[in-house]
Amino acid sequence: MTALTTSARTPTGIPILEVRHVSKVYTSGVFIKDITRAADDVSLAIYDDPPVITAVAGESGSGKTTLSLLMMGQLAPTAGQVLYRGKDIRRMSRAERKQMRREVQPIFQDPFSAYNPFYRVDHVLEMALSHFGLAHSKAEASTLIGEALELVGLRPAETLGRFPHQLSGGQRQRLMVARALLCRPKLIMADEPVSMVDASLRATILASLRRLNRELGIAVVYITHDLTTAYQVAENIAIMYAGSIVESGTVDQVIRDPKHPYTQLLIASIPLPDKRKSWGENTKESPSSAARTSAGCRFAPRCPMVMDRCWTDKPRLSVLDKRQAAACYLYDA
């Protein structure tokens, strides 16, 4: 079962971007094989009708970045399919690939390394327009850039013509969003877009993402480790742990009533800025060395409700109701 069936609004048509049972396995060593499962049998579908903001949340090592690379076609899966508008990306023609390239735009985490220090920041905006043939004259380009900047809350006079190190982190990140916009995307893949930005500046960037979604109908995949921003920004959420999706559903449902023990642990560990809210109660300290289980549920070594079955068989994502699915034997039908 996939996140397909657990969303706030019922999607229509085929998903714009979908991964079906994708895995990415890295092996190292010639004689002694060392296996790392960066992504393990993950299925996720993103629709653009209606366009929704989907959060993929997990900590480092959960596989969320790998998943985003797989979805964008930057990484080839060791198993499974990646489908763009229903077509397997390995079988796409050159024209189709170019279309996907334009319609699926990334936003990266680090606002500094996303800019080539050799050029002014205009370079990255102008390149977008010229490569996709979206502007036919300098004047048109100027207008389009101006509009995009306004949409993200930047003033051209303050930002254009500067070098990256002359702008603040927040400005650079907003400019990245503007760049993505210029390509007229159908989907924006935002990989931790605000984690390296100050808390007081995050809102503007996240608000622009929301605006893009609502006003321009762009679907967004919001990858993050921060559940609080995920809750505020996204409609649907998928929680990842050790390469698999362990819980998914609408943000309201998953956050208010988490079913998977890991999600519960995650939410309980978030320090909320209110002393009256609890922090980390009822959480068990994880053992200092967790044994690597190759079979069974990956969370078993840390799970306070682990059963015998968890060690031997890996639970699959099962739908609990219209708005939530979890991969845990506690809820197995």
Next chain:
Amino acid sequence: MATSRRPWRLDGRLNPSLMWGAAVLVFMILVSTIGPLLLRDKWARVGAVEPNSPPTGQYVLGTDSQGRDVFTTTILAIPATLRLGLIAGVISVVFGLVLGLVAGFFGGAADWLIRTFSDVLMAIPALAFMILIVSRMNRPNIVIVAVIVGFLSWSGTARGIRAMVLTIRERSYTAVARANGETEAEVLFREVMPNLLPLMLASFISAVTMGIYTVMALEVLGLGNNAIPTLGMMIFWSQRFSSVLRGMWWWWSPPIVAIGLIFIGLYLLSSGLDRFISPAIPQFRRRSRSTLALDPAPVGTLVLATDAQAVLQVKNLHVVYETPGGAVRAVSDVSFTLAPGERMGLIGESGSGKTTMATAVMRLSRPPARIVSGQILLSGRDLLAMSEDELRKLRLKELAFMPQAAMNSLNPVVRVGPQIKDAIEVHEAKLTGQVLDARVADILTRVGLRPEIASRFPHQLSGGMKQRVAIAIAIVLNPKIIIADEPTSALDVVVQQQVMGTLSRLQRELGAAVLLIGHDMGLIAQFADTIGVLYAGRLVERGRVSDVLDNPLHPYTRMLIDSLPTLDAKRELTGISGLPPALANLPPGCAFHPRCPFVHDRCRREVPAIQSSASGRDVACHLYPQHTALPPIHHIDGLATLPQTNGAAAGPASLSGASSASVGAAQPQREVRP
């Protein structure tokens, strides 16, 4: 990676090595070009003049045994040598660049092939091979020799280029370029190559140096071309005719001086470029042997009473950064008190000066940071008036430090155990090995680690474990106060909660005070008892955590809290408009005024002083004491609106919102907190 684009400027000043190196080389090149023109008619003819003559008026550097004027020969030899070096250098660099690019950019089989090829070449001493080849040639064409030298020495360049290409590939901007639709070739030429220019230049200089060196070595060994005078051939001839033994110093010293100048120029140029490519990390500070020399406190500074009970009292602390453009105020007039066992959080975003604060309190500030004035009283004793020695004794024993995510704070090549032991030994001498081991095992267990960890190296531990080791070191001597500088910012949220839980428990057991510095309001809210808010190097608000959270007095604090996403209900995301403060370029008056919805004239002129209220709250804002709480903030599009221009000129009284209301008042478009 270089952040500025002009190599001749380093930290805003002229790059000395680069300039000197360039000067020397330009001089040599001038000599090479102008010299021969001037001497054309005085071409060093063999037998032109009496041989073996020491310097005289007419022959400034004497003559050699062939009767040639040494001065002329030297001047003509310089360009010849430079040319050969250039040939070898150009070939070597071009080859190295292409192969390094291919290996780094395309990877895979090409990379492996090139790397193996380069390893083989590096293992073969170039000189040996050149000897092998050139010894077979009669009257070798020295240009061909230079070419072959170039072909044998590209490995160094290739390695450097490859490494840099790999680094650049990690940077997101290549991915952004691809997302923009650039083809691989475009990414290579337009994005990667321009950033390779400084390295290419440095490699070129290196290659030329190597080329000149190798060709000269061959010539000295007798493998050069007799017909062309170069500096190397001059040395060879002078040796051939035993000039040294015959005391003809004027023959062999000029070429040595010339070649020395060439190499020194090249070395300075390359070392100047190196400093541009990888800018120096701020250095280990120069310790002053005596007490810190401070400037007198600025006029009008509030002098606060010394609290005898306090474990830490910071009074009017000023820290500046010395930059080429002048002194930048990183911490301005910060004062606060910490009672024994109290947990205080200092929150600040970028440009707040919080990291400077942390190191300053420990007196670990590194240049260009400098503590200018103030007092830091640890149980009544001023740290700023102590000598290095006294400070050293205090550190860890009374004042402990927990650094940012202990990733780099532990010595990577020393095991964990010895790093804990040396801390103990330095303060409590004369402990036997067994006792020490027991103490180490004990402290590790107390922080939730297995004692076996002591025999591990830092890289074998996870982030959480390393942080626990840092906690262990911090508490092992029962200090009175622990300064924790963003201790968990690199940790996952689950690990963070566990580590902070451990710290919490231990702190209570020890009764130590904690100063927790960070940017995560949630973390500080949960852990600390009191909170101080830093903005642009000043403490703008201070008070008990629950008070400040429920009723923030300073507009910055209010807007900061409002911008924090919570899990209660979905609401509009709000932030603070404008840019974070640039410490080097602060606006006059209150640093926050450009972004403040309640700004009025006074704010633009006068820096607000900290005012204390009876309930233990401090705030630095011109709205007070006329107001008792903040008026409501209106948001449009997620940003607070600035007041209308009409009526803003009057004082605080014109602002909306009555003075008596608003403790936790409901704001428009916002949900009331339960």
Next chain:
Amino acid sequence: MLRYIGQRFLQYLLIIFIANSLTFLLPRIIPGDPIREALQVKAAAAGRQNVDIQAWVAAYTEKFGFDQPLWKQYVNFWRDLLRLDFGYSLFDYPATVMSKISAAIPWTLGFMSLAIVIAFIVGTTLGALLGWPNSPQILQSLVPVLMVISAIPFYLFGLALIYIFGVELRLLPTGGGADPTLIMRWDLKTIGNLLEHAILPALALVLYGIGSWALGMRATMVTVLGEDYITFAQAKGLPDRYIFARYGVRNALLPQVTGLAISFGLILGSGVLIESIFNYPGIGSLIFSAINSKDYFVINGTVAIMVFTASTALLIVDILYPLIDPRIRVGK
């Protein structure tokens, strides 16, 4: 780890194979007859005018197998190489190349090793002190001096040294390995004489070495002292001197040591130049005179030895470094 060593060793063998094959091939590609050229020199040296060069060349060619097909020569080459048989010296026939090399090597290894070790110890110590900001300011004035010293090729220094000490001041001999009239015995007189002759060449090397080691160590120290763990060590209250030694120098030594190993690998190459200036009877002079007399077998043999020492040194470094750096030695 073992896998890495095995891989590296295989690469080492590959390098030796390729390098020696090149040693075999390159001289044979270049036009001209090496035997003829060598014998011509020899004939000229002996002063014989009307010797029958042709017959002589033919005899030698046949004797040394130059008339055989190339592939057969290649096989013979490897067979001989593995037995360390480099053939005969053309100029000093019937002396074997190996005998000449073995006579020369001890001289070179002896004084070069000494020089390198002294330069390394002094240079690294100096560099460490220069990298420590609390060292006396006066030391810092040495830096430009060191820059100049390390910029000038060391063998050119040698010339100046010979002139000053040998010719003008007449304190030390101007060349050679030992007094020609000396009878070598294990006594003080012999050792004294040997040292006397070795001082100047060693000094040239040592001065240069100190310059370059010191500057290298200083750079590494500056980097190491800028690391976070140094700040933390200070925060622990450790004394400056302790931090400098255990945390600073100790960490900076690692890259320095690999540099040392590489130096040893290039020992023969550096020796070539200095010995030719000083007429010191080591490998360097051997090559020098072989170049003059076009004694190709000697040249080939010495080059083979040089390649061998250089690649072995690199192999040792590649295996040694992971062993001394715990970050690589001990995995997760």
